[in-house]
Amino acid sequence: MTKQLKGIAASDGIATAKAYMLVQPDLSFNQSSIKDADAEVQRLHSALKQSTEELQLIRDKAAESLGEEEAQVFDAHMMILADPEFTGAIESKVKDDKINAEQALKDVSDTFISMFEAMTDNPYMQERAADIRDVSTRVLAHLLGRALPNPALIDSEVIVVAHDLTPSDTAQLNKKYVKAFVTDIGGRTAHSAIMARSLEIPAVVGTKSITEDVKDGQMLTVDGLTGDVTIDPTDDQVKASQKEAADYAAQKAEWATLKTAKSITADGKHFTIAANIGTPKDLDGVLANGAEAVGLYRSEFLYMDSAELPTEDDQFEAYKQVLETMSPKQVVVRTMDIGGDKHLPYLPLPEEQNPFLGYRAIRISLDRDDIFRTQLRALLRASAYGKLGIMFPMIATIAEFEAAKKIFEEEKAKLVADGVKIGDDIELGMMMEIPAAAVLADQFAKHVDFFSIGTNDLIGYTMAADRGNERVSYLYQPYNPSILRLVKHIIDAAHKEGKWAGMCGEAAGDPVMVPILLGMGLDEYSMSASSVLKVRSLMKKLSTEDMKKLADKAVNESESNDDNIKLVEEFTK
Numbered sequence: 001m002t003k004q005l006k007g008i009a010a011s012d013g014i015a016t017a018k019a020y021m022l023v024q025p026d027l028s029f030n031q032s033s034i035k036d037a038d039a040e041v042q043r044l045h046s047a048l049k050q051s052t053e054e055l056q057l058i059r060d061k062a063a064e065s066l067g068e069e070e071a072q073v074f075d076a077h078m079m080i081l082a083d084p085e086f087t088g089a090i091e092s093k094v095k096d097d098k099i100n101a102e103q104a105l106k107d108v109s110d111t112f113i114s115m116f117e118a119m120t121d122n123p124y125m126q127e128r129a130a131d132i133r134d135v136s137t138r139v140l141a142h143l144l145g146r147a148l149p150n151p152a153l154i155d156s157e158v159i160v161v162a163h164d165l166t167p168s169d170t171a172q173l174n175k176k177y178v179k180a181f182v183t184d185i186g187g188r189t190a191h192s193a194i195m196a197r198s199l200e201i202p203a204v205v206g207t208k209s210i211t212e213d214v215k216d217g218q219m220l221t222v223d224g225l226t227g228d229v230t231i232d233p234t235d236d237q238v239k240a241s242q243k244e245a246a247d248y249a250a251q252k253a254e255w256a257t258l259k260t261a262k263s264i265t266a267d268g269k270h271f272t273i274a275a276n277i278g279t280p281k282d283l284d285g286v287l288a289n290g291a292e293a294v295g296l297y298r299s300e301f302l303y304m305d306s307a308e309l310p311t312e313d314d315q316f317e318a319y320k321q322v323l324e325t326m327s328p329k330q331v332v333v334r335t336m337d338i339g340g341d342k343h344l345p346y347l348p349l350p351e352e353q354n355p356f357l358g359y360r361a362i363r364i365s366l367d368r369d370d371i372f373r374t375q376l377r378a379l380l381r382a383s384a385y386g387k388l389g390i391m392f393p394m395i396a397t398i399a400e401f402e403a404a405k406k407i408f409e410e411e412k413a414k415l416v417a418d419g420v421k422i423g424d425d426i427e428l429g430m431m432m433e434i435p436a437a438a439v440l441a442d443q444f445a446k447h448v449d450f451f452s453i454g455t456n457d458l459i460g461y462t463m464a465a466d467r468g469n470e471r472v473s474y475l476y477q478p479y480n481p482s483i484l485r486l487v488k489h490i491i492d493a494a495h496k497e498g499k500w501a502g503m504c505g506e507a508a509g510d511p512v513m514v515p516i517l518l519g520m521g522l523d524e525y526s527m528s529a530s531s532v533l534k535v536r537s538l539m540k541k542l543s544t545e546d547m548k549k550l551a552d553k554a555v556n557e558s559e560s561n562d563d564n565i566k567l568v569e570e571f572t573k
C-alpha cells in the first residue's frame with residue numbers, strides 16, 4: 001500500500017528505486033552449554049570461513065568502486081580471521097568451557113577489545129579494537145544465520161534506507177548504484193547530508209520512521225527537493241516523479257550554461273561563489289560547476305579517510321593537489337575539526353555528555369600541538385603551489401586565535417630557516433561559528449585576514465538547537481533576525497578593518513538567504529559544489545540596491561524566521 005512520509009530535504013534531486021535496508025539485524029543470543037564440542041567447533045569454522053569469503057568479496061568490490069586505500073580496512077579484518085591466536089582462543093573456549101560458539105566468540109573478542117582499548121598510548125592498537133569489534137559482529141551474524149548489510153556489495157540501483165548514516169558510511173556509498181538515501185534521524189547540516197550534496201546523491205533525512213515503514217526491496221520515490229518520500233508509489237506517482245526529475249534535469253542544464261560566467265548581480269556587482277570540499281576527489285564537482293574558489297576544505301576528512309594519523313607528506317600531497325588544481329584561485333583549508341559528529345578511530349576522544357560543546361576542533365589542536373604542527377607544516381609547504389588561505393575552526397576567544405597563529409608563525413619560521421619555499425600571500429582567518437566570537441567580531445577583525453561564517457554551528461549554538469536533531473529542527477532558523485544581526489555584525493566588522501567576510505555554512509547556498517546576504521555585502525559565498533550554478537543564476541536576477549533595503553528590513557523590522565521568508569519572497573518576485 002502506498003504510504004507517504006515527509007522528512008527534511010537534504011540533497012537536491014529525485015529518484016525512484018528499490019529500498020536497500022542499511023540496518024543492523026538483531027544479533028542477540030543466550031549463552032548455552034553444549035554437549036558435542038566438535039560439532040560446535042565445526043559450526044564456528046564454517047562461520048569463520050563464510051566471513052572470510054564475504055570479506056574478500058567486499059574487499060574486491062571496495063577496491064574497484066572506492067579505491068585501494070578504502071579497501072585496506074577489510075585486509076585488516078581478514079588478518080584477524082586468519083590469526084590463530086584469535087580463532088584458536090575461541091575454539092579452546094568452546095571445548096574447555098563447553099559453551100556455544102556465540103558466547104565463546106563474545107568472551108574472546110571482549111578480552112581482546114579491552115586489552116587493546118587499554119593501550120591509550122598506542123593509537124594503532126586502539127584502532128585494532130574497532131577492527132575486532134567489526135569482525136566479531138560479522139562472525140556472530142553468520143553463526144546466527146542473519147545477514148549483515150554490506151553497502152560495498154550493492155550492485156544494482158537502490159535507495160539506501162538507514163536509521164542514520166555516519167560520514168564514513170556515506171563515504172562508502174557508490175554513486176553509480178545508490179540513487180538516493182533516506183534516514184530516520186539527522187538534519188540538513190549533519191555531515192552525512194553535506195556529503196550527500198557534494199556526492200550529488202539526493203537525500204531526505206529525519207523522516208523519524210522510514211526504517212520501520214519500509215521493507216528491503218520495496219519501491220520508493222525520494223524527492224530531495226521537497227523532503228517527500230513515497231513507499232510503494234502508484235504508476236501515476238512514479239510518472240509524476242519522473243516528470244519532476246526531467247524538469248529538474250532541464251533546470252540543471254539551463255544553470256550549466258553559467259559554468260564559465262562570472263558571478264554578477266543585475267546591477268553589475270561581482271561576488272565570489274566558492275565551493276566546499278572534503279577531499280581532493282571533490283574537485284571534480286568544483287570544476288564541473290565552475291566555482292571561483294574553494295572557500296572551505298574540511299581537512300578532517302583527510303584524517304577520517306586514513307587508518308592512522310596522516311603523515312606530513314600524506315597531507316602535503318593532498319593540499320598540493322588541491323592548490324595546484326585550483327591555482328590561481330584561492331583555496332581556504334580549515335585545520336582539523338574533529339569532535340562533535342566526526343571521530344577518528346585512532347584518536348579516541350573521552351566520552352562526553354555534550355560532544356558539540358566539548359573537546360573539538362581548535363581545542364584539540366591547541367592541546368595536541370604535535371598533530372597541529374604537522375598539519376601546519378604540510379600546509380605551509382603546499383602553499384608554494386597556489387593561493388592558500390588557512391582558517392581555524394571553533395575559535396571562541398582572541399587568545400585561541402593568537403595561540404594558533406603563534407604556532408603557525410613558529411612552524412613557518414622553521415621552514416623558512418630550512419630554505420623551504422613558501423607562498424608569500426597566505427591569509428590566516430577563522431571560522432565565525434561561536435556566538436561569543438560573533439559578538440566580538442569588531443575586536444577579532446583586528447587580528448585576522450578574513451572571517452568565514454559557519455552558519456551550521458552558529459545557528460545551532462545561537463538557538464541552542466542541535467544541528468543534527470530532527471526533533472528540534474524547527475528551531476534551526478537561518479533567517480531568524482537574531483542570526484541575521486550576528487551575520488551583519490560580522491560582515492560590517494570585517495569591512496571596517498578592510499578585511500573580507502565569507503560564509504561557508506550551508507546558508508551560503510540557500511536561495512532565501514542569498515538575497516539577504518547580498519544586501520549585507522557578504523564578499524564570498526562558499527557552498528556544496530552542486531549549488532554553485534543555482535546561486536549564480538539567482539544572483540544575476542538581483543540588484544544589490546534592492547537587496548540592501550531587504551536586508552535592512554530583515555535585520556531591523558522582522559520578528560521571526562517566517563517574517564523573513566515572506567520578505568524575501570516579496571523582494572525577489
Ligand SMILES: C=C(OP(=O)(O)O)C(=O)O
Nearest residue numbers: 433454455456457504505
Ligand atoms: C561550515 C561549518 O563547519 P562544519 O559544518 O564542518 O561544522 C559550519 O559550522 O557552518
Ligand SMILES: [Mg+2]
Nearest residue numbers: 433454456457
Ligand atoms: Mg562548524
